[in-house]
Amino acid sequence: MNQKTKILIIRFSSIGDIVWTTPVIRCIKQQLPNVELHFAVKAVFKDVVKANPYIDNLHLLTKDNLNDLIKTWKTEGFDYVIDLHKNIRTTKIKWKLGVKSYTYTKLSLQRFFFTRFQLKVMPDWHIVDRYMKTVEPLGVKNDGKGLDYYFLPEDEIAKDTLPLALQNGFDCFVIGGSSYTKLLPFNKMIELCDKISKPIVLVGGKEDSETGDKLAAYYQQKALTHPKGSTPIIVNYAGKLTISQSAWMVKNAERVFGHDTGLTHIGAAFHETVYSIWGTTSPIGFKPYCKNPVIFENNNLNCRPCSKAGRDSCPKKHFKCMTDIEFNF
Template identity: 30%
Template sequence: MKLLVAGPETLGEVVCSTALLRCMQQQLPVLELHYWVAPHLGAGLVHNTFINHLHLLEDDPDLLPASDFDQLVDFRPSRSLRQWAASHRIAYLSAHNSFLVSFLSEHFGWYQHSDQPLPLQYFEVVRSLGVQYDGRGLNYFLGVADEIAPADIPLSHSAGYLALVVGESGYDKQVPLPLISAFCQRFTLPIILVNSTGASADAAALARIDPDRIYNACGKFTLNETADLLRRAKLVVSNENDLMQVAVAFNRPLLVCRSARGASPFFPPLYPKAQHRQGAATPFASWVWPAASPALLRKAAQGILGKREKLWVEQGLKLASSFWQGKETA
């Protein structure tokens, strides 16, 4: 079977699809798996051994090399791609994403939240193919050239560090930056700031708190090198989905910093089932900034921290210290 996967449009969702790629490759007989994704999202797939052919192309399916595909699995999805599949007599499966949900999320910041990890929702799309989740989590493969050399980070961070993801939208879009600054000031162990988008004014501001202890890696490494920084971290703190999913793929302890106001979609991370056996500690905790009035948000953004804000910082410090010491939450 020649199967084409039209990959999602964000890095985090692409990483979430890797569990499905592995299971399709291992469970479908004589499968030739093609994966089509935008060029800027291909770095994490170049070394994926479960993909037979990787197509790094923009949105036009006519740019794909001529091939008699038997099946198209569409994770975008789009009407034009459905029509393209029909015109080429290719069986079509797609993720269900209504126009109304897309419109509300794009224009009003309204998102659907789910208790089910996003990778498991992808398996629902291919239920008719008989593919089942194998319990082994996500994948992110690196090449030898992607690995960070010891000299690439400060010597003071070589014994262990917290990787703090500074999302593209900036923490002030979900949690005011001064609250993250307060956390960085009081967390006395080494921190490396990372993102997937390049230089960041927020990261520069956080690094100025203590340049020796807080190393700003934003814009200094490739995406896969940044992934290697996450792989080596003792703990990852993230407020955005993209690098959060990369950290999950490496089974790193994760503290998700997010707002209860629903500023972005949130899906629980999917770790291997072996890490969720009864009585075992889980490498994940959610550090939720409670919904607040616009007036309180403005004060927090100005660095005026009230009792609620100080309690939130304390909670994050306790969770981070617990993870650092290997005492994950049960």
Template identity: 30%
Template sequence: MKILIIRFSSFGDVLMTSPVLKKIKKVYPDSEIDFLVYDSFSEAVTDNPNLNNIYIFPKKKSKDFDYINKLISELKEKKYDYVIDLHSKLLSGYIGKKLKTNYIKYQKRKWWKTILVKLRLIRYKADLPIVKQYFRPLKKLNIFYENEKTEFFFNLSIEDNLNKKYNLNEEYLILAPGASKNTKKWVYFNELAALLTEKLNMKIYVIGGKEDFGVVKEGKNIIDLCGKLSFKESGALLKHAKFSVTNDSGPFHISVGVDTKTFVIFGPTDSGMFLFGENEILISSNQKCSPCSLHGDDECPKKHFNCMKLLLPEQVFEVIKEKINENTGN
């Protein structure tokens, strides 16, 4: 059986397809699974052992129909038995249906709910975690969700090279202060870093994009690597960390994917979109107006940003300390 999976973006959504890939391979061990993804998010699935081929789609070509139709002709030659559309947008639907084979797509949230949330008439609450949503249409293939976990893969050479630079065997933690939207960014990462170095006396690595450089000030035991690591390198660093503290962002999903204890801070978005196990600790100020957004915004629609501003660094530190003490028995 030949299967094409389509999920173009974003990083976390692409990474959360990994449970689906693993389960397909378990149910159909002889299947060939290919993946179509935007170039900017391809690191979420490269090195995944359950994939045969990855088609990397340049995002800048997403409206270039000459390119799109040429790609469709190339994909038709593979003679897929199934196309599984886990993006459910116009482009993924156009490509999937043009391949003239069994087309399966996952059901996104109701269209009217999206409109009402964007108009600020209702708060956004997920109907189901994204991973479970991905599995719903796969019942046609007798594939069902059974607590499969998100997994992030990288080449061992990346881990070896990183170990030579940063000594992954020593004890350290990771802070990831960035996010795709301003309202998803907690505002006290710098203050938390000061508390963590003072109270725990551990080395801290700060990871994220180049736009996040300087959010946490470098100092004794604080090393800012924002803009200096690839997603894969960030994954290798996260894998060996004692724990991480993130926003609702790519590093959150990577940290979960390498099975590192993760403290994740939520403000305007709904944590119900994701699955939480024992290793994932949700931190929120639980404001009445939250969640208010599907994916975050450039600014707080109510102008006060209480969901992030009222969650103080001392409160986050106490949650971290409590969970660490539970593990050590102190």
């Protein structure tokens, strides 16, 4: 009987980065014989991988349990640690466990010069492919089947329970984002919604609920004052669903539009085309990992990108990276 190979994959956050690891998870499990696969993630993001059938054991990081996790991992007898996060915390984990480890190429220096000085030194090498490169020494290759996202039954929303306006099809607009400069201004959100002919479902986190309500109210008022016009139907689910329930809405949409944020990237697990919006950040290496990613961005600026993860305000005060975007689709 062949002895099991035990592998721990680490990617603690965030939603998009975690879903980008799913090809690694699948390919390891399918291509290596007799593998027991463990995955470590922050508890707040467990939805992204909790139903993944290729994971044998899920380890959840909380604010104060890292040392307990390390003690548990020492008893597991892992053969390999795959570090797809690469920070001080994961360096500590690898040192403490003392087993063979592989760490992905983060390109931190290139991203610094790209976002700080706008030097074109960032290779167009998608993070998914960098993750896959990390496990090549184990004999694992990218199978080209894209991203995965799996659901538990309680995450699935029956279509006949949706508002009648959505039951014949809808598009999805992911209105959330981790920072101000990754979000369209409200008037640009309206401009985008005006171009979408289908009913629109809004998804996002609790912090996006107010914006979603405002957008829905705007179109309700517009329908009253322009009854003969063509007014989009907006249904706001931002802040009202779990991550996986929101992902279910993304899956069942006919088209997905969204900012550079996790739910937009989840859309690439289900759709060949995903429409993504980029302001202060750049899609180079991070665009939706699907067959036909459509990118909305303003390439006529010498100050962009100015951040790898977004900012609280535009350093130049004009915010043209978002205000001058054109929606051509």
